[in-house]
Every structure is written in C-alpha cells, then in structure tokens.
Amino acid sequence: MPVLRVHGEGTPGVKRLVEGLVEEFQSRGYTLEGEVPDLVFNLIQQEEPRPYRRRSQGTFVVSFLEVPDFPENPIQALYPYLVRALSNQLVAYAPGRGAKFLTLELGHYDEPEGEGFFRRVADRIYPLACSRLVIRNRFEPDLEPELWEGDELTRSLAEAGRRLKEWDLLPAPFPIEEILSPEDLRHVKRLYGIGGLSYGNLSARKDERRFWMSASGVDKANLKEIGRDILMVKDYDPVENAIVLSVPPQVEPRRVSVDAIEHWMIYREHPEVGAILHVHAWMDGVEATPFNFPCGTWELAQAVAEKVRQAPDPARAVVGLKNHGLTITGRSMEEILERIEGRLLRTVPMV
Structure with missing residues (x-):
C-alpha cells in the first residue's frame, strides 16, 4: 500500500482541509503506516514555509498554505512558497473560496469550494502523486x-x-x-x-x-x-x-x-x-x-x-x-x- 504522511504545523483552515484529504486518500488505498512515504502533505505558513526534506525522488510532496484570498498574480505571489517548501505542488487554500494549485512547471488552476470539495481536490493531486519520475x-x-x-x-x-x-x-x-x-x-x-x-x-x-x-x-x-x-x-x-x-x-x-x-x-x-x-x-x-x-x-x-x-x-x-x-x-x-x-x-x- 502507498504510504501517506502529514508533516508540519498548519493554520486551522489548512488542518481541516488536510484532515478531509487524508480520509479521501485512505479510501483510495493509502496508509499512514510506513517508513518511507510515497506522498507527503506538508503544512506550511506564510511566515516560515518549512520544507519536508525527502530522501527519495519517489516521494511526492504537496504543500498546503492558507491565504486570505487568491492574489491577482498567483505565480509571482505564490510560486516562491512552492519552491521554498521544496514541493512538487502547492495548494493555496482560501476558506470559503476554494483551492488554487501550482506546479513546478508553472501551471496554476482553481477548484472552488462546495459539494464534493475534498474529492475534487484529491482528484487534482492523485494522478500527479502516482506518477513515476524518469530523470x-x-x-x-x-x-x-x-x-x-x-x-x-x-x-x-x-x-x-x-x-x-x-x-x-x-x-x-x-x-x-x-x-x-x-x-x-x-x-x-x-x-x-x-x-x-x-x-x-x-x-x-x-x-x-x-x-x-x-x-x-x-x-x-x-x-x-x-x-x-x-x-x-x-x-x-x-x-x-x-x-x-x-x-x-x-x-x-x-x-x-x-x-x-x-x-x-x-x-x-x-x-x-x-x-x-x-x-x-x-x-x-x-x-x-x-x-x-x-x-x-x-x-x-x-x-x-x-x-x-x-x-x-x-x-x-x-x-x-x-x-x-x-x-x-x-x-x-x-x-x-x-x-x-x-x-x-x-x-x-x-x-
């Protein structure tokens, strides 16, 4: 079974989001027990976005950051958090509005909050987390x-x-x-x-x-x-x-x-x-x-x-x-x- 680990100290909004996502990923076959994680949910804060220092290329890291609202220029405002946290993907969560996703390749896109939100956020993360690097x-x-x-x-x-x-x-x-x-x-x-x-x-x-x-x-x-x-x-x-x-x-x-x-x-x-x-x-x-x-x-x-x-x-x-x-x-x-x-x-x- 693939291993999921939660790392870091997040804000209350991010903690609620991640709790829901953990349940969603467990329903897809992930376990919280294991030495080397396949997927890490890294909870960060704006003041000090601490990275999860993975030991394997095979570990996919998603960092979660709570923001009051989505910035007008998401790449300029949010991409540094993705890099500083050494992440494969950043999920910026604005409570009541939804989530904005950023990838290393500078892709960015939204998922509005509402019915099925945890499932839809998981659908955005899951295919990327399961992929295999050939580098x-x-x-x-x-x-x-x-x-x-x-x-x-x-x-x-x-x-x-x-x-x-x-x-x-x-x-x-x-x-x-x-x-x-x-x-x-x-x-x-x-x-x-x-x-x-x-x-x-x-x-x-x-x-x-x-x-x-x-x-x-x-x-x-x-x-x-x-x-x-x-x-x-x-x-x-x-x-x-x-x-x-x-x-x-x-x-x-x-x-x-x-x-x-x-x-x-x-x-x-x-x-x-x-x-x-x-x-x-x-x-x-x-x-x-x-x-x-x-x-x-x-x-x-x-x-x-x-x-x-x-x-x-x-x-x-x-x-x-x-x-x-x-x-x-x-x-x-x-x-x-x-x-x-x-x-x-x-x-x-x-x-």
Whole structure:
C-alpha cells in the first residue's frame, strides 16, 4: 500500500482541509503506516514555509498554505512558497473560496469550494502523486570523436533556439537561486538533478536509436558545447530507470532535459519523426493530455506518446500538455519552425 504522511504545523483552515484529504486518500488505498512515504502533505505558513526534506525522488510532496484570498498574480505571489517548501505542488487554500494549485512547471488552476470539495481536490493531486519520475542519467564516455564538436543536427538545434528567442518564446527562468538558500538549492539539485528551472527543449534524431537533445537548465538560445548544452541520448535503461547518454570523455556533462523519456518513446515508435520541439506556448484547436502530469514522468511521456499515435500524421503532430505547453513533432527542426511560425499563442490555458 502507498504510504501517506502529514508533516508540519498548519493554520486551522489548512488542518481541516488536510484532515478531509487524508480520509479521501485512505479510501483510495493509502496508509499512514510506513517508513518511507510515497506522498507527503506538508503544512506550511506564510511566515516560515518549512520544507519536508525527502530522501527519495519517489516521494511526492504537496504543500498546503492558507491565504486570505487568491492574489491577482498567483505565480509571482505564490510560486516562491512552492519552491521554498521544496514541493512538487502547492495548494493555496482560501476558506470559503476554494483551492488554487501550482506546479513546478508553472501551471496554476482553481477548484472552488462546495459539494464534493475534498474529492475534487484529491482528484487534482492523485494522478500527479502516482506518477513515476524518469530523470536519472547514466553517462557513458563513448561518443564518437567526430561528434565531439557536433554536426549539422546540433547546429540546427542551436539555430532553432536562437529563433525561439527572437520569437520571444524562451521566457526567463524563474529565479530559483534567489528564492532558495544555498543549502536548499544543493538539496534540490541532488534530488532532481536540475541545473535550474528553464522552459522548453529541442531534439533531433541522429539514427535509428539515438537522438541529440538540449540539456536541462541551459539557455536554449545559446546551445554550443556537446555534452554540456546538447547531449546524445542513446537509450533508456528500465532496470535503472535511467536515460543513457553518450558524452565526450573530456567533458563534465550536464543532465539532459527531463523530457528525454517522452522524446525517446516518440522516436522509438515513429521512425518518420526527425525532430521534436517543446515550448511553453499554445495553439488553437490542439488535443491536450488529460492530466497535468509532472515533467519527466513516465505517465506524461505515455500521455503525449498516445496523442502523437492518434494524430493523422505522427510526424507532424501538435500535442497539448495540459496546463503546460506543446510538444510538436516534425521531419526536421526546420520544418517544425516553418509550420508554427506566427501561429503560437504565448498564454497557455489553465483548466
């Protein structure tokens, strides 16, 4: 049985909410008994949002914060609490009004108070809490010497990054370094292997089994160094639950984008796909995934792969990631950019 733990000291309103949610999650098979929790309800307060320091990537932390009302700009006002509390998700609860949810990917959406409130809040948390991260990297220093300086494909990714910046589609990363203490920042980087919070990623197929992909937390408008800015993904190891990468032997590599498992699934199933672009933007009329699974999870990768599979032409698919952005396939990165130029909406609908 999955283990649920309640941590921290919350305000009276948050305590009532969490008590109701504990009963709801127990009805879904969770137990309060166990050493290592799968799910943590972390009760925090505005004056001192204390984190729950998990010991495993597999522990999903939801922090609960009581607010008098919902702020006009929820990202600016509430996102720092999510980061300071080292959370996967933040639930801001305004008694009498309802709950506002924020995720690390900057998704935010509401659930009004009323009939079935505990069940509806649990429905928002449950799919995310059950998802499985695939963010471990295994670096193998076996990249062919002729690729140490890149090739025409890596140059196409670098050019695409520059064009995305010209189109104002590379928003500035949220200043995580300014929010967390050095100790907490080191903890987050160790736990999730991130170099920072940045938006979007690009990849291009090299051959039947391998593809180039942008690294995590790098400036997508300045992709230069192989093994640091762009990496060669060669496989997924299900035993280690790790992405396997070929890197030059003399480079201390960065981790690949957390969406590598999603791109791996698409390339393996659709040989005609030659490139994939992910942006935090939207297009009218796109099909979206049913849940806003966290980036880097097997479940999000499966959901996106299913939408690509259902597309009339999987090599020219545009898939919406609920409350997050778009994944776009193409036969080349240049072809993708030609198709989407002038059609992207910078505001992602939140539902």
